[in-house]
Amino acid sequence: MKTSKLFATVLVIVLALCLLVGCGSSGSGSAAETKAETHDKPIIDINGGAACKMAYIPMGAGQEDFPVILKGMQEAIALYPNITLDTYDAGFNPSNQIDLMNECITQGVNVIFLNAMDATALNSTIAEAEETGIVVITINNGASGAHTAHIQNTTYDAGYDAAKYIAGITGKTGAKTVILDVPAELKLACLMGQGFEDYSKETGAFEILEDYAQTITSIEVGYQAASEVLTKYKDIDVLYCVNDNTAIGAAQAIDAAGREKAGIIIWGYSGTPGALDAIAQNKITGTSYSDPFYEGYAAMVSAMNFVQLGVVGAKLGNDFYANVMLPTKNVTADNVLETIRSAHWDMSAYNY
Amino acid sequence: MKISQKFTRKLITLGLIVILSAIFALSAPSFLKLRNIQEILRVSAYTGIICVGVSFVLIGGGIDLSSGGIICFSGIVACRLACLGLPWPVVLLVAVVIGAACGFFNGWVITRFYLNDFITTLATGFVFTGFGLLTILKDESGTLMSQEIKNKGFLLLGKHISGFYYIVIVWVVLTLIAWFIQTRTRYGLHTYAMGSNSKSSEMSGVNVRRMKISTFTICGACCAVAAVFTVAYQTTAYLSLGSGMGFNAVAACVVGGVMLGGGKGDAVGAFLGAIFMTLVNNGMYKYGLDTSWQYVFQGAVILIAIMSDAGFAAFTARRLKALAEKANAEEALLEAQARAKGGNA
Numbered sequence: 001m002k003t004s005k006l007f008a009t010v011l012v013i014v015l016a017l018c019l020l021v022g023c024g025s026s027g028s029g030s031a032a033e034t035k036a037e038t039h040d041k042p043i044i045d046i047n048g049g050a051a052c053k054m055a056y057i058p059m060g061a062g063q064e065d066f067p068v069i070l071k072g073m074q075e076a077i078a079l080y081p082n083i084t085l086d087t088y089d090a091g092f093n094p095s096n097q098i099d100l101m102n103e104c105i106t107q108g109v110n111v112i113f114l115n116a117m118d119a120t121a122l123n124s125t126i127a128e129a130e131e132t133g134i135v136v137i138t139i140n141n142g143a144s145g146a147h148t149a150h151i152q153n154t155t156y157d158a159g160y161d162a163a164k165y166i167a168g169i170t171g172k173t174g175a176k177t178v179i180l181d182v183p184a185e186l187k188l189a190c191l192m193g194q195g196f197e198d199y200s201k202e203t204g205a206f207e208i209l210e211d212y213a214q215t216i217t218s219i220e221v222g223y224q225a226a227s228e229v230l231t232k233y234k235d236i237d238v239l240y241c242v243n244d245n246t247a248i249g250a251a252q253a254i255d256a257a258g259r260e261k262a263g264i265i266i267w268g269y270s271g272t273p274g275a276l277d278a279i280a281q282n283k284i285t286g287t288s289y290s291d292p293f294y295e296g297y298a299a300m301v302s303a304m305n306f307v308q309l310g311v312v313g314a315k316l317g318n319d320f321y322a323n324v325m326l327p328t329k330n331v332t333a334d335n336v337l338e339t340i341r342s343a344h345w346d347m348s349a350y351n352y
Numbered sequence: 353m354k355i356s357q358k359f360t361r362k363l364i365t366l367g368l369i370v371i372l373s374a375i376f377a378l379s380a381p382s383f384l385k386l387r388n389i390q391e392i393l394r395v396s397a398y399t400g401i402i403c404v405g406v407s408f409v410l411i412g413g414g415i416d417l418s419s420g421g422i423i424c425f426s427g428i429v430a431c432r433l434a435c436l437g438l439p440w441p442v443v444l445l446v447a448v449v450i451g452a453a454c455g456f457f458n459g460w461v462i463t464r465f466y467l468n469d470f471i472t473t474l475a476t477g478f479v480f481t482g483f484g485l486l487t488i489l490k491d492e493s494g495t496l497m498s499q500e501i502k503n504k505g506f507l508l509l510g511k512h513i514s515g516f517y518y519i520v521i522v523w524v525v526l527t528l529i530a531w532f533i534q535t536r537t538r539y540g541l542h543t544y545a546m547g548s549n550s551k552s553s554e555m556s557g558v559n560v561r562r563m564k565i566s567t568f569t570i571c572g573a574c575c576a577v578a579a580v581f582t583v584a585y586q587t588t589a590y591l592s593l594g595s596g597m598g599f600n601a602v603a604a605c606v607v608g609g610v611m612l613g614g615g616k617g618d619a620v621g622a623f624l625g626a627i628f629m630t631l632v633n634n635g636m637y638k639y640g641l642d643t644s645w646q647y648v649f650q651g652a653v654i655l656i657a658i659m660s661d662a663g664f665a666a667f668t669a670r671r672l673k674a675l676a677e678k679a680n681a682e683e684a685l686l687e688a689q690a691r692a693k694g695g696n697a
Binding site: 061086088089091092093094095098099100102103105106107108117118119120121123124144184187188 | 382385387388391395398490496497498499500510582585586587588590592593595596633634637638640643646
């Protein structure tokens with residue numbers, strides 16, 4: 001019995017070592033080959049009909065704007081049957097995203113779109129992908145390492161513009177404001193609160209009572225957070241929420257607390273179907289609206305250009321990447337219906 | 353050749369690995385790429401090192417769900433220390449001490465206050481993640497900062513030498529050491545005894561309390577080792593580091609034949625279980641399965657593996673019972689014959 005067990009163990013280890021030795025010889029070789037490769041000609045001649053494989057790794061399939069971004073990407077390649085686009089679900093886990101990036105490199109895709117969960121953790125895999133000639137484009141949540149392009153809706157400007165707009169509504173200085181902000185770990189990437197605060201510092205339009213970092217951004221958590229600040233502060237003029245779900249939760253909390261909603265301005269960010277509906281129903285004041293469809297479309301068009309031009313960020317130098325910022329617009333009851341009509345969100349659950 | 357039950361259990365897992373590999377290799381061309389195999393082993397090593405520690409706890413009749421929290425805390429500490437430019441042996445040592453201390457705390461709380469392992473480690477997992485949050489780098493306004501490690505000596509731990517990721521080598525070595533301890537030492541024997549029947553082993557002189565604390569301590573130390581190598585590979589640590597790993601490691605161990613109730617299985621089984629779990633994930637990525645189906649498939653495969661394990665255990669029990677009955681019947685027959693002979697005489 002002992003001999004057979006020992007034999008099995010040795011067999012497993014020998015097998016594992018054999019695999020590793022094999023990997024070793026090919027691993028270093030392929031890296032050297034690909035590093036030497038130049039991209040002066042197209043990585044893939046898309047216009048010439050050559051097959052091109054692309055992958056999109058969002059933070060998770062549950063990411064609210066994921067289907068709309070995907071729709072934008074798909075529309076951009078509608079006339080290119082030679083381009084295939086696969087999506088992967090990282091389950092909101094950076095480790096999974098790294099594994100999926102590695103998977104895409106192994107499969108030999110030509111382009112990877114990524115909503116990075118962590119700005120640093122994916123750097124080495126992104127660098128490896130770019131070294132092998134894969135175009136890496138980050139959407140909304142970027143990575144600090146060099147890669148080909150980054151596409152996102154403005155966050156800082158959105159906060160700044162919203163503050164300017166709200167200051168126009170309140171028409172006074174020192175309006176008592178609570179910012180219901182993103183979780184602390186996302187603050188670096190989501191600068192709406194920062195933009196709002198900077199406008200406030202410049203003009204004195206607001207008195208920021210608290211910058212409340214939520215644990216996650218959801219209707220439930222927004223409700224709890226707003227309930228807490230409503231208990232804490234008797235006079236609140238503005239609840240600036242950096243997320244639409246938070247804004248919806250905040251509106252519900254004001255209702256539940258029996259507070260006079262007309263006196264409190266609630267502002268969101270994103271322009272999700274729920275928020276657009278809430279604005280139309282006068283439940284929240286407004287939102288910084290962006291259509292993720294255009295992010296997807298812009299990301300895909302950029303990718304096709306880079307692939308066709310044979311350009312990846314790694315070739316252009318470590319400091320370079322194209323940084324595309326798409327603007328947001330302030331949506332209130334005045335323009336919500338026209339926004340709903342042009343939105344690419346699925347509004348079928350609402351009667352418009 | 354007679355094959356022991358333990359060996360057969362490993363053969364089943366190995367067979368499943370071979371079958372799955374064959375299916376994936378035939379249906380997905382990129383599966384057999386050497387880079388893919390290298391990746392499978394790297395990812396398996398991460399789960400596998402945790403499994404080495406978890407196998408001690410499970411064999412001893414316990415369960416540890418705080419692995420994720422320990423990985424998070426020790427990983428963040430390792431990241432902070434590596435960013436200070438400390439040499440990797442110091443970083444590794446401090447992280448392992450922290451991991452072991454977390455494990456020790458688990459064991460101490462459970463044995464001192466007679467608490468349930470499941471709930472206790474679930475709770476301490478939150479505590480350790482909280483410690484991670486306290487330790488992680490923040491700016492003046494409390495915003496969590498993503499800290500990139502540039503300590504070249506430390507980052508070497510995440511690299512590979514001729515394709516051998518260091519984490520894989522460490523995994524193999526730790527598995528061998530754990531297997532030796534579990535099957536060839538008095539400590540191992542006591543762990544199995546404790547897992548099979550805690551009260552009987554205590555009555556036989558085994559210090560169950562101390563044994564239990566030690567298994568949790570080993571588990572914590574293993575989690576820290578996995579965390580350090582993962583942080584070195586990812587060049588940073590973040591708050592969700594290790595999330596879900598507690599359940600994953602337990603599932604991998606169970607798939608590898610380590611019994612949830614305790615007293616059965618070993619580190620080699622956990623080794624195979626870790627490979628199996630990674631293989632399932634890797635194969636699903638290749639098929640480009642819809643997320644919902646990925647979860648269904650992943651759960652179903654684990655369920656089938658556990659059911660086959662239970663089926664095999666039931667079959668073995670029936671066989672043993674039948675053999676015992678046969679032996680009893682033969683004995684009774686011989687006795688009757690002897691009596692008959694005596695009567696005749």
